[in-house]
Amino acid sequence: MAAVAKSQGQLPRQEVSNWRLHRTLFIAMALVFLLAPLVVYPVFLMKVMCFALFACAFNLLIGYGGLLSFGHSMFFGAAAYVSAHAAKVWGFTPELAILFATACTVVLGFIAGSLAIRRQGIYFAMITLALAQMVYFFSLQVPFTGGEDGIQAVPRGRLFGLVDLSNVWAMYAVVFTVFLGGFALIYRVIHSPFGQVLKAIRENESRAISLGYDTDRFKLLAFVLSAALSGLAGATKSLVFQLASLTDVHWTMSGEVVLMTLLGGLGTIFGPVIGAAVIITMQNYLAQLGAWVTVVQGVIFVVCVLAFRRGIVGEIGNWLRKPL
Amino acid sequence: MEIFGIPSQALFGQLLIGLINGSFYALLSLGLAVIFGLLNIINFTHGAQYMLGAFCAYFLLNRFGIGYWWSLLFAPLVVGALGIVIERLMLSKLYKLDHLYGLLLTFGLALVIQGLFRNEFGSSGLPYQIPDQLQGAQNLGFMFLPNYRAWVIAASVVVCLATWFIIERTKLGAYLRAATENAPLVQAFGINVPRMITLTYGFGVALAALAGVMAAPIYQVSPNMGADLIIVVFAVVVIGGMGSIMGSILTGFGLGVIEGLTKVFYPEASSTVIFIIMAIVLLLKPAGLFGTQK
Numbered sequence: 316m317a318a319v320a321k322s323q324g325q326l327p328r329q330e331v332s333n334w335r336l337h338r339t340l341f342i343a344m345a346l347v348f349l350l351a352p353l354v355v356y357p358v359f360l361m362k363v364m365c366f367a368l369f370a371c372a373f374n375l376l377i378g379y380g381g382l383l384s385f386g387h388s389m390f391f392g393a394a395a396y397v398s399a400h401a402a403k404v405w406g407f408t409p410e411l412a413i414l415f416a417t418a419c420t421v422v423l424g425f426i427a428g429s430l431a432i433r434r435q436g437i438y439f440a441m442i443t444l445a446l447a448q449m450v451y452f453f454s455l456q457v458p459f460t461g462g463e464d465g466i467q468a469v470p471r472g473r474l475f476g477l478v479d480l481s482n483v484w485a486m487y488a489v490v491f492t493v494f495l496g497g498f499a500l501i502y503r504v505i506h507s508p509f510g511q512v513l514k515a516i517r518e519n520e521s522r523a524i525s526l527g528y529d530t531d532r533f534k535l536l537a538f539v540l541s542a543a544l545s546g547l548a549g550a551t552k553s554l555v556f557q558l559a560s561l562t563d564v565h566w567t568m569s570g571e572v573v574l575m576t577l578l579g580g581l582g583t584i585f586g587p588v589i590g591a592a593v594i595i596t597m598q599n600y601l602a603q604l605g606a607w608v609t610v611v612q613g614v615i616f617v618v619c620v621l622a623f624r625r626g627i628v629g630e631i632g633n634w635l636r637k638p639l
Numbered sequence: 640m641e642i643f644g645i646p647s648q649a650l651f652g653q654l655l656i657g658l659i660n661g662s663f664y665a666l667l668s669l670g671l672a673v674i675f676g677l678l679n680i681i682n683f684t685h686g687a688q689y690m691l692g693a694f695c696a697y698f699l700l701n702r703f704g705i706g707y708w709w710s711l712l713f714a715p716l717v718v719g720a721l722g723i724v725i726e727r728l729m730l731s732k733l734y735k736l737d738h739l740y741g742l743l744l745t746f747g748l749a750l751v752i753q754g755l756f757r758n759e760f761g762s763s764g765l766p767y768q769i770p771d772q773l774q775g776a777q778n779l780g781f782m783f784l785p786n787y788r789a790w791v792i793a794a795s796v797v798v799c800l801a802t803w804f805i806i807e808r809t810k811l812g813a814y815l816r817a818a819t820e821n822a823p824l825v826q827a828f829g830i831n832v833p834r835m836i837t838l839t840y841g842f843g844v845a846l847a848a849l850a851g852v853m854a855a856p857i858y859q860v861s862p863n864m865g866a867d868l869i870i871v872v873f874a875v876v877v878i879g880g881m882g883s884i885m886g887s888i889l890t891g892f893g894l895g896v897i898e899g900l901t902k903v904f905y906p907e908a909s910s911t912v913i914f915i916i917m918a919i920v921l922l923l924k925p926a927g928l929f930g931t932q933k
Contacts, residue, residue: 383739383742383743385742430918430921430922433921433922433925434877434921434925434926436738436739437675437679437680437681437738437739437742438877440681440739440742441681441873441874441876441877442877442917442921444870444873445870445871445873445874445877445913445914445917446914446918448867448870448871448874448914449911449914449915452910452911452914453911455910456907456910566870570746570750573743573746577743605757605758606754606755606757606758607754607758608754609750609751609753609754609757610750610751610754610755610758612747612750612754613747613748613749613750613751613752613754614747614751615747616743616744616746616747616748616750617729617744617747617748617751619743619747620733620740620743620744620747621729621732621733621744624736624740
C-alpha cells in the first residue's frame with residue numbers, strides 16, 4: 316500500500332517540479348524580451364518574437380502530433396496579406412486586422428488540414444507543400460496582394476482606436492503580449508488531455524484508434540490550432556514591418572520554420588524560440604552575403620539531422636534530464 | 640481551323656508543351672518512386688540533381704567541348720555517382736530513424752546545392768544549344784513540330800518504358816521488388832541489399848540528371864530550374880501514388896497534358912491546376928490513382 320501511494324504521489328510531484336521549472340524559464344524568457352530592447356534594436360526583437368511564435372505553432376504539430384508540415388508558409392503568408400489588406404484598404408484597427416487574419420487562417424487551416432490528414436508521414440509533408448505552393452501561385456495572381464510588390468506601407472494604426480502603434484514601444488508591447496499569450500496557450504494545449512492524446516497518436520496511432528479515439532479529429536484540431544497561431548504570427552509580422560510580400564508565402568519560409576524548430580529542438584517547449592532567435596540573428600548578419608544564407612541554412616539542416624537531432628534545447632534538456 | 644473556339648495552332652502548341660512538361664514530370668516522378676520504393680525516403684534533392692544534370696551538360700560543352708549526345712551519358716553518370724556518395728555518407732545513417740529525417744536531410748542538401756550554384760551563376764539562365772542533328776522542325780500540316788521537342792518526348796517515353804521493363808520484367812527488378820516488400824528476407828537469401836539500395840539511389844538520381852540534360856536546351860540552365868518543378872512533381876506523385884511504376888509514368892504525362900490544355904482554356908489556373916487535381920484525388924481516392932494505402 317505504501318509503495319503504491321508513494322508511486323502515485325511521485326508522478327504529480329515530478330510534474331509539479333517540471334511545471335515550476337517551466338514557469339521559472341517562462342518568466343526568465345519574458346524578462347529577457349522585456350529588457351533586451353535596451354541593448355538590441357527593437358524591430359529585430361519583434362521579428363524574433365513573431366518567428367518564435369510561428370516556430371512554436373509549427374512545433375505543436377510536429378513535436379506533439381508527429382505531423383511534419385512543409386507548407387506552413389501558407390498560413391503565415393496568407394495572414395500577413397489579409398491583415399495588411401484589412402489595415403490598409405478597409406481601415407481596420409490593428410487588433411481587428413490581426414483577429415480577422417487569424418480567423419481566415421482558421422478556415423484555410425481547416426481546408427488544408429482536412430485534405431492533408433488523409434495521408435500520413437511523407438505524403439503529409441508533400442501534400443502540405445503542394446497546397447502551400449497553390450496558395451503561393453494564388454497570391455501571385457490575385458490583384459489584392461499586389462503581385463511582386465506585395466502590400467507596402469501598411470499603416471500600423473491605433474490599437475483599439477486609442478494607442479498609436481507607430482510608436483515603436485507601443486508596437487513592441489503588442490508583439491510582446493501576442494508572443495507570450497500564444498506561447499502560454501501552446502503550453503496549456505500541450506499539457507491538456509488533448510495534448511496527451513496528441514502525443515499518444517504521435518507514438519502509436521493504431522493504438523490510439525483502438526482505445527477509441529477519433530484520431531483524425533484530434534489531428535485536424537491540432538492542425539487548425541497550429542495554422543491559427545502561425546496566422547497570428549504572420550498577421551502581427553505584417554503590421555510590424557508594414558509589409559506583406561511573396562516571401563511570406565514562398566516555400567522557403569516553410570523550410571525556415573522547419574529549420575528553426577529542428578535547430579532549437581523538435582518537441583521541446585522552449586526550443587523553437589531559441590531556434591528562431593539563432594536563425595534570425597544569422598540571417599541578419601549574413602544578409603549582405605546573398606545566397607550564402609541558403610547554403611548555411613542547408614548545412615545546418617544536414618548537421619542537425621545527422622548529428623544533432625535533439626536540437627539545442629533538446630540536448631540541454633537531455634543533459635539536465637528535464638523536459639524543457 | 641478552330642476547335643472549341645480556340646485556334647488549332649494554339650491548342651496543339653500548348654498540347655505539345657504539355658507533353659514536354661509531362662515528359663519531365665514522368666521522368667522525375669519515376670525516379671522519386673524508384674527511390675521511395677526501396678529507401679522509403681522522399682528525395683527532396685531530386686530537383687537540385689535535375690539542375691546538376693543540366694549544369695553538367697553545360698560544363699561538358701563549354702569546358703571540355705563534349706556535346707549533347709555524350710552528355711546524355713556522362714551527366715547522369717557523374718550526378719548519379721555524386722548521389723551514391725550522398726547515400727553512402729549521409730542517407731545510409733538514417734535508415735533506422737523516422738523517414739521524415741530523410742526528407743529533412745535531402746531538403747537541406749537541396750538548399751546547399753542550389754545556394755552554391757546561385758552564388759556562382761546568379762539566378763538568370765545560361766543558354767544551351769540544341770544539337771545540330773535536332774535543329775529545325777517538321778510541318779505536320781496542322782502545326783509545326785520542332786525536332787528537338789519530338790525527340791524529348793520520344794526519348795523520355797523510351798527511358799520510362801525501359802525502366803518499367805527492368806523493374807517489372809527482369810530478374811534484377813524482381814530482386815528489387817522483393818527487397819521493397821521485405822528487405823531482411825531478401826538479404827537472408829544472399830543478396831547484398833545495402834549495395835542494391837545504394838545503386839537504386841544512384842539510378843534514381845541519374846534519371847533526374849538525364850531529365851536535366853534533356854531540359855537544358857528547352858528551358859535555360861539555371862540554379863533554380865529544379866526548385867519549383869520538384870514541388871509540382873511531388874503533387875504528381877501524390878496524385879499517382881508511388882506504388883506503381885507505370886502509374887507514375889502515366890500520371891506524369893497525363894498531368895502535363897492537362898496542364899497544357901488548362902493554359903489554352905483557362906490560363907489563370909494553369910499553374911495551380913495540378914494542385915487542384917491533387918486535392919480532388921485526395922478527397923476521392925486518398926491513396927492516389929495507382930497507389931495502395933500502406
